[in-house]
Every structure is written in structure tokens, then in C-alpha cells.
Amino acid sequence: MKILRWLDNYLELTVSVFLISLMAILIFLQVIMRYVMHNSLSWSEELARYAFVWLIYIAISYGSKLMKHIKIDAGLSIFPKKSRPYIVILGDVLFLFFALYIVYTGSKYTMMQIRLHKTSAALGIPMEYITFAPVAGFVLVMIRQIQTLFFRFGRLAKGDE
Numbered sequence: 088m089k090i091l092r093w094l095d096n097y098l099e100l101t102v103s104v105f106l107i108s109l110m111a112i113l114i115f116l117q118v119i120m121r122y123v124m125h126n127s128l129s130w131s132e133e134l135a136r137y138a139f140v141w142l143i144y145i146a147i148s149y150g151s152k153l154m155k156h157i158k159i160d161a162g163l164s165i166f167p168k169k170s171r172p173y174i175v176i177l178g179d180v181l182f183l184f185f186a187l188y189i190v191y192t193g194s195k196y197t198m199m200q201i202r203l204h205k206t207s208a209a210l211g212i213p214m215e216y217i218t219f220a221p222v223a224g225f226v227l228v229m230i231r232q233i234q235t236l237f238f239r240f241g242r243l244a245k246g247d248e
Contacts, residue, residue, distance in 0.1 A: 099149035144224025
């Protein structure tokens, strides 16, 4: 139970901090190798790029957890005050369905990469590990959106805005 609570509170943040730190170290190392050692690493830029891809999708989930995904607050103000909570819930439900669509299509694409046995150019990493990033990120988004919907329905039941 303690592990699940820790994962719920810190999973995306921990992974994001690790990935951004890895990217910074790799890019710094590449700069040092190029300008100080007059040599470059063939793999560092590719690994930094793939860390960035994973960072993006994990950060989308973190934004979902904080309920900070893209929305237009100014557009919400055109609706009557009593209907605004329902409009926000509708937006959360639509985002949940979008996440489900990304998981579905991303899974199909990842399965295709597995069948094709493609690898990255410099590192030779199987491409399914890279194309799985949207799937993993949006599965987390789906979990966070369900949590958000429970939170919003709970507030609605209490009469909070």
C-alpha cells in the first residue's frame, strides 16, 4: 500500500527528473567531447533524443495529475456559472477518450515495430522501446484522468465548484 501511494505521488516526477538529468548530462558530455577533446560521441545525441521523447509523454501524465492539461479558461467563462463544472468534466472525459485512442494506435504501431525488428541507427536499440513511449505515457494519463473524474464528481456531489 505504501509503495502504491509513493507511485501515485511521485512516479511521473521521479522519472521526469531522471530523464531531464540524463539529457543534461549527455548533452554536456557531448559538448565537452566536441570542443575540448575534439571528438564526438556517436550515441549521445540519439540517447538524449529518446530520453526527451520519453520525458514528453511522462510529463503529459504529470500535467494530467496536476489537472493542468491544455484547456481554455477564457472559453469556460462564456458558459453559465452552474454549467461550468459539467463543461470541465466533459473536457476531462474527452481527454480520457483521446488518451484511449493514443494507447490503441500507439500499441498497434509498437506491435508493427516489433514485427519489423527495426533498430535505432547509433545505439541499435529496438525501436519498439521508443515507440512504446506514447503508450506508456497515455496509459498513465488514462489513470490520472480517471482519478481526476472521481475528484471532480466528488466535488460536484458536495456542491463545490
